[in-house]
Amino acid sequence: MTRKFHLACIFNFTPDAWQGPFGNGGSPWDGRFHTEVARALERACFDYLIIEDKLMVPESYGGSSERALRQGMVVPKHDPVPLAAAMGVATSHIGIVATLSTLAYPPFMTARLASTMDSMLGGRFGWNIVTSAEDLAARNFGLEKLPTRDARYAMADEYVDVVRQLFASWDADAVVLDREKGIYADHTKVRPIDFRGEYFSVRGPLNTVPSPQHRPAFVQAGASPRGRVFAARNADSVIAIANGVSGMKQFRDDVRKHAEAAGRDPDDVKVLFCVTPTLGDTEQDARDKYRRMISSPEFIHDVLAETSALTEIDFARFDLDEPLPHRLETNGEQGSLDQLQQWGSGKTLRELVMDAAGGLVSSVELIGTPDQVAERMGEVMEEVGGDGFMLTTPVLRLDRRWVDEITDGLVPALQRRGLTRTHYTPGRTLRQNLTEF
DSSP states (O other): OOOOEEEEEEESSSSSSSTTTTTTTOOOOSHHHHHHHHHHHTTTTSSSEEEEOSSSSOOOOOGGGGHHHHOOOOOOOOHHHHHHHHHHOOOOOEHHHEEEETSSHHHHHHHHHHHHHHHTTTTTTEEEEEOOOHHHHOOOOOOOOSOOOOHHHHHHHHHHHHHHHHHHOOOTTEEEETTTEEEEEEEBBBOOOOOOOOOEEEEOOOOOOOOOTSSSSSEEOOOOOHHHHHHHHHHEEEEEESSHHHHHHHEEEHHHHHHHHHTTOOGSSSSEEEOEEEEEEEEHHHHHHHHHHHHHHHHHHHHHHHHHHHHHHGGSSOOOSSOOOOOOOOOHHHHHHHHOOTTSSSOOOHHHHHHHTTTOOSSSSSSEEEEHHHHHHHHHHHHOOOOOEEEEOOTTTOHHHHHHHHIIIIHHHHHHHHOOOSSOOTTHHHHHHHTEE
16 A cells, blocks of 8 residues: 655745856845745645744854855844744645744734744644754844753743633634624633743733634754653644664654653654755666765755854865764754764765765755656655655755746656655645645
């Protein structure tokens, strides 16, 4: 029996591949290009797209913001929520997930914003839960440095608890719209939550009506052991990065084990693995394209600059043609770091970047014609057990050619094999689409 799986796509509200012939020139910033991408992904029946976000101008690489600003790496990065609204208005079925940091948004504002967006999108909104992983971001919100990873997740556990209670502060049938009696909402079905915890104090209730999902979809990328526990407890979909098929299977099995321990049905937690397909008219064409990309000096430095921003480790201080001198640790995104460094492999830093196609987002190699890559994706999902893939480019930078190759080349090949959906079921919310298979 063919195992059908889910598809999603992640990108930034940043300049596209602005130096290449298939970008949008890096401007304008009206969101139209990204909205066109949303329409293309909907035409290909993706479950959802996610707009990633960061809250700082990085200075980790070389101790300066030069690389990030010169190349349009990580910054400029505009707010994802207005873009999510524009995408939602322009589409009808695809889920739209925006990143909202527990560092930056008070729980009441997150719940209110998510509820509003879910109503505007007819039940298609999702919240990508992040704690933020950069000291520079913390300094934009009154802190000198980030709490430890474990402390951030303890705060996030309580934060999500508050948000859930706020969504539940209105009963589903609280809005009665009784014109004869002049009653819009039944006040007995709207109540304060009076939450007082270790980190947050929130009276409630929300001042928004229940949205179509009542609680929008929760998405989370928990790579560390503590992060996996958090994701398994809370997320409807988990963004995952793993090394190879065996690593993917181990990751998914671990999340499902934690979900079951938290009293959830593991099938309700969809683990989507990040991949960066490289497509060509022939396999040789695809491999040549791949080699040109990963051997480019600009690509090497772009990847290391992005990794520096994610981990706050200055990779510019390491010799590209020597192995890393010691195992690196970070209070930032440890999963991204571990994916790159492959400690003990003996590879040079340049080889690590080239070997991992960026070291950031490729869980398994996918290089070839659309039919070859589609066949391999089906084989991988059979071995892993499910649930799908999160597609992206190595440094989350979009260009029109890549979008066309995915939506008009790879996805039809997947659909011909019965591996992905060919249509949306009318009236389904994002959460319902995720649990459809």
